[in-house]
Amino acid sequence: MSKLPHIGTTIFTVMSQMATECNAINLSQGFPNFPVDKQLTDIVARLATQNVHQYAPMSGYPPLLEKISNLTQQSYQRVVNPKEDILITAGAxxxxxxxxxxxxNANEEVIILDPSYDCYEAPILLCNAKPIRISLNDDYTPNWEKINEVANEKTKLIITNNPHNPTGKTWTESDFIQLEKLADSFPNLIVLSDEVYEYITFEQPHISIHHRPKLWNRSITVSSFGKSFHITGWKIGYVIAPEHLMKEIKKVHQFLVFSVNSISQIAISEYLDIVDVYSLGNFYQQKRDFFRNLLKETKLQLLPCEGTYFQVASYAGISNEDDLTFTKRLVTEFGVAAIPISIFYANEKDAKCIRFCFAKDDSTLIEAAERLMKL
Known part of the structure; x- marks a missing residue:
C-alpha cells in the first residue's frame, strides 16, 4: 500500500515534458536558461583537478559555513554560530x-498556506502528521483570521514562504507582527520559513525571519544557492536554526544524504568572496519589467510581482476553461508552457490564473510574448 497514494508525477515534470514534446517555450519550471557566471564555472574547472572529491563534513564545508554566517550578519544583522546553527543541504x-x-511527530499538525509549493505536504504525511491547508486571501496575503482559527495545541509547525512561490507576493511588517502574536499564543509552535528567493525582491526590501529576534529560538530558515546563483541543478542550499533544533535536523540529514556534494560546496565558498548577492534583485527586476512590458500587448491581466522570478497572470478575459485545461492548450496550440495555479491548492481553487517563469534570456521572453499575443 502506498504511503502517498494521492501523489503522482508533479505538474512541473508534466508541463516540461509537454513543452519538449510540442517544441514549446518552457516558462513553466523555475529554472534559468542563461549561462552561469563564468567566474563560478572557472572556479569549478580549476577545482575539478584538485583533491576535493571525497566526503565533506556532515554539516558542511567549514569555510562555507563561516561565509554563510558572515553573509547572514551582513544581510540581516543576525549572528549565527557556523558550527552549530548552519547546515548545508542537498537543495532547499x-x-x-x-x-x-x-x-x-505523529498526530501533530502543520499549517500550510495555499497556494503552496508541492514539497511541503509529503514529509508531513510521512510523519503520520496532519497538514492543515489554509488558503491565502485573494490578493495572496496571509489570512490571519483563518490561521488563528485553526492553530491549536497540536500545531507543531507553520510553514511560511516569503518571497512567495508561485505568486511573487512578499510579507509586510504587519504579517510578521501577526506571526509573532501567534507564536506567543502557542509556546510549542515552530516556524519553518522558506526564503529561497530572499535576494530576489524588487520595490520593497525583503523582510526575513532573520530580522525577528523574538522568533530566532523557534524558527528554521531555508535558503538556496541554486536560486541565488542560477545553479538549480547543483541542488545545494542551507538551513539556519538554533542549536537545539538543528541538533535534531542533523540527525535526519546524516542518514538522508550524510553530506552534500563536496566540489560544489568548495566552489560556492570561493565564489562568495567575489559575487555580489545584493545585485540579484536589480538583475531580476529588469527581467520582470521587460517581460511585463512585452505582455502588455496580450489579453492577459498581470498580477503584482514583488519578488521571485515568477509572474502570475489571469486569463479570465480570454477563456472560461479550468486552468489545467487552459495551460495544456497553451502548450499544444500556442507553444508556451506555464503552470496552473490551482495545483498549489489543496481544494484546487481555480481563479483562472497561471504562472510564468521569467528567468530566461531576452530572446526567449520575446518569442514567448509573440506567441502569447495570439491568444
Missing part, C-alpha cells in the same frame, strides 16, 4: 524534508 527541498521529519 532536502532541508525542508529533513526539518519536518526531525521535528514533527
Amino acid at each position: 527541498t532536502e532541508g525542508i524534508f529533513a526539518t519536518i521529519q526531525a521535528l514533527v
Whole structure:
C-alpha cells in the first residue's frame, strides 16, 4: 500500500515534458536558461583537478559555513554560530524534508498556506502528521483570521514562504507582527520559513525571519544557492536554526544524504568572496519589467510581482476553461508552457490564473510574448 497514494508525477515534470514534446517555450519550471557566471564555472574547472572529491563534513564545508554566517550578519544583522546553527543541504527541498521529519511527530499538525509549493505536504504525511491547508486571501496575503482559527495545541509547525512561490507576493511588517502574536499564543509552535528567493525582491526590501529576534529560538530558515546563483541543478542550499533544533535536523540529514556534494560546496565558498548577492534583485527586476512590458500587448491581466522570478497572470478575459485545461492548450496550440495555479491548492481553487517563469534570456521572453499575443 502506498504511503502517498494521492501523489503522482508533479505538474512541473508534466508541463516540461509537454513543452519538449510540442517544441514549446518552457516558462513553466523555475529554472534559468542563461549561462552561469563564468567566474563560478572557472572556479569549478580549476577545482575539478584538485583533491576535493571525497566526503565533506556532515554539516558542511567549514569555510562555507563561516561565509554563510558572515553573509547572514551582513544581510540581516543576525549572528549565527557556523558550527552549530548552519547546515548545508542537498537543495532547499532536502532541508525542508529533513526539518519536518526531525521535528514533527505523529498526530501533530502543520499549517500550510495555499497556494503552496508541492514539497511541503509529503514529509508531513510521512510523519503520520496532519497538514492543515489554509488558503491565502485573494490578493495572496496571509489570512490571519483563518490561521488563528485553526492553530491549536497540536500545531507543531507553520510553514511560511516569503518571497512567495508561485505568486511573487512578499510579507509586510504587519504579517510578521501577526506571526509573532501567534507564536506567543502557542509556546510549542515552530516556524519553518522558506526564503529561497530572499535576494530576489524588487520595490520593497525583503523582510526575513532573520530580522525577528523574538522568533530566532523557534524558527528554521531555508535558503538556496541554486536560486541565488542560477545553479538549480547543483541542488545545494542551507538551513539556519538554533542549536537545539538543528541538533535534531542533523540527525535526519546524516542518514538522508550524510553530506552534500563536496566540489560544489568548495566552489560556492570561493565564489562568495567575489559575487555580489545584493545585485540579484536589480538583475531580476529588469527581467520582470521587460517581460511585463512585452505582455502588455496580450489579453492577459498581470498580477503584482514583488519578488521571485515568477509572474502570475489571469486569463479570465480570454477563456472560461479550468486552468489545467487552459495551460495544456497553451502548450499544444500556442507553444508556451506555464503552470496552473490551482495545483498549489489543496481544494484546487481555480481563479483562472497561471504562472510564468521569467528567468530566461531576452530572446526567449520575446518569442514567448509573440506567441502569447495570439491568444
